[in-house]
Amino acid sequence: MWSVANVNTIKYECHHQVFWITLSRVEKRNAFHPVLLDELLQALQMAIDLSEVQAICLQAEGDFFSAGADLDTMKNMAQANWEDNVANAKQLADLLLAWHNCPKPTLCVVQGNAYGGALGLIAASDYVIADEQAQLCFTEVRLGLIPAVISPYILETIGMKATKKLFISAQNFSAQEALHYQLFDEIMPAYELEARSEIILSQWTQLPKEAVQIIKPWLFEIKDAPIDDRLSLKTAEKLAKTRTTPTAQQLLKAFLNSKMKG
Helix, strand or coil, rough: CCCCCCCEEEEEEEEECEEEEEEECCCCCCCCHHHHHHHHHHHHHHHHHHCCCCCCCCEEECCCEEECHHHHHHHHHCCHHHHHHHHHHHHHHHHHHHHHHHCCEEEEEEEEEEEEEEEHHHHHCCCEEEEEECEEEECCCHHHHCCCHHHHHHHHHHHHHHHHHHHHHCCCHHHHHHCCCCCCEEECCCCHHHHHHHHHHHHCCCHHHHHHHHHHHHHHHHHCCCCCHHHHHHHHHHHHHHHHHHHHHHHHHHHHHHHHHC
């Protein structure tokens, strides 16, 4: 039996090879209280460790996906010492890094508005579907802050020009604009999100997990490498190595046999 100790702010379950995590702090618009961040990281680690899990889906209850930073926590941190301030900020940083680097594919379902730090989780996801009525905003500048912790993931997803524009203006933007910026991959009426998420997750779980779960680590490994003879050899060696795995051998044999029979 698997569990997250003393769960208060999220819900989670595993079925059909998918680990579902639901933000469930509805009365606070799913704001990022330290307890929620801790529980979310624990649940993510559990999903990574469970061999039967092939995909992870993050969703939320209520009208908001997440309002971002928790107001009470922000108030407390304003009076905290340097060490406590850094430790608090690092909670979100650690969660985003783990979510971004998760070897299993991650789907984020945005059913409502998302502000501040919540956009970091969205940007760090592999695929995002959202309610077409959702509103988003990087609100930090309005409070004299900057969205420092989430900035690497926003930059990676939407690029420098759009990031500067949205960070500096602190203006609300629509789901349609988020689609344009590639922060969202698909938008639709809210009532279609559940069915669409099931389709995407079903497609992912039908693929051989051994191959799927080495794709992201491989891309992270080569993304900044110069395209030269060294990288060329490295890619050839990687393909040769994957060809020798039992799963690849079995699937290639079945594919070739079907072609010969056809």
